[in-house]
Amino acid sequence: MSFVLSPRTVEEAVGLLAELPDALPMSGGASLVAMKNARLIEASHFVSLAGIASLHGITATDTGLRIGGMTRHAQLAACDLLTGDLSMLRQAAGQIANRVVRNMGTIGGAVGNADPAADYLAVLACGDAHVELTGTEGSRLVAMTDYVTDWYETLREPGEIVTAIHLPAARPVPSVYRKLCRVPGDYATASVACASDGDGVRVAVGACGHGPIRSREAEAALRGNLRDPVAIAAFGAALADLADPVDDVRGTSEFRLRLIPRMVAAAISDLEGKR
């Protein structure tokens, strides 16, 4: 049996997690409760973050946007602040699972769980997002491109919670999230987030390794060559080289490696069409 605790502040929540070694933080519970029901996880207590006011909502900051960890997928899918190069986040949120899950699930929970096939990681890596992690020692920011360290392993220490996601302010240039999945709402077989950046692009590939794949080197080489199919193919191949996909029901590793250059080229072409 597990108990649910409902702290009212972040300090209280991280205090409980520090005190109870077998407790787990719970935000929306969309994945966590399903995993608990399948007896995949055990916890003495679930520390619910739902009642902590400071974790809810999206606010403009001096540098951009702060998205509270308890912000639901459905709120992001309908958020008017996510325009231009941040519209890919809105697109990704709207493609997660189904309406029930989008009403329950949160960005903090999804980032905390760090499922490699889930939709946010690629978008946040592409969008130069930072993850705000809070523990009893206080808060720290880590770049999304550094955050995932192995399969379901991240820089988040046990006892820390994802209190917010920070994004730079939206710029008025197009962005796109492309997801290949077996049926709408499935986890991605492969995904690509792509945002315009002057005469270049920022691109991150999802679901093809333990974390999102991004190469600033390859992006620099592509700069100024967005109309050159050879340069785009080389860019896609460079990202595929960094991938380490699994073989699973959604596709073989080989299939995913072939998808990457095609999906990257398609995403770049989407952006060219939106200019």
Place this chain on the structure above:
Amino acid sequence: MHLEGEFTVAAPRLTVWQAVHDPALLARCVPGCEEAAQIGENSYRAVVKAKVGPISARFTLVVDIVEEEAPDRLRIKAQGEEGSRASMLTAESELALSDDGDGRTRVTWASDVNLSGRLGKYGLGLMKKKAESLSAEFVTAFSRRVETGEVVE
């Protein structure tokens, strides 16, 4: 799930052969191994904890050497379950040792692992990645301990 690999150890074949029969040494090389003991002439018992993200499992394994040709080849069967009997694991592995020149030994291994029960529901693709990284950790630890002469007996 099929896994295979090979690695070389900078130690003679006989030393490596002794090392793969030494439960105390192996216990210190297997990631997550909490205890290991010899329970019969060719039989060992081990408790191994594994973790993938929020999911963790503690298996009690019985490992039997079912065939061996010293100091070349070894066939091992492992069987075990979680404490709560929620998952079963069986593995059949083969290990071959050969001289690699300069007192080095090449170890070639292959393993077929089956997982059923609650953990069987979890993606095998991911389990394979995890198993591969655990294997790599084992190889590093094993080579280092054998090469620095840390063979217990």
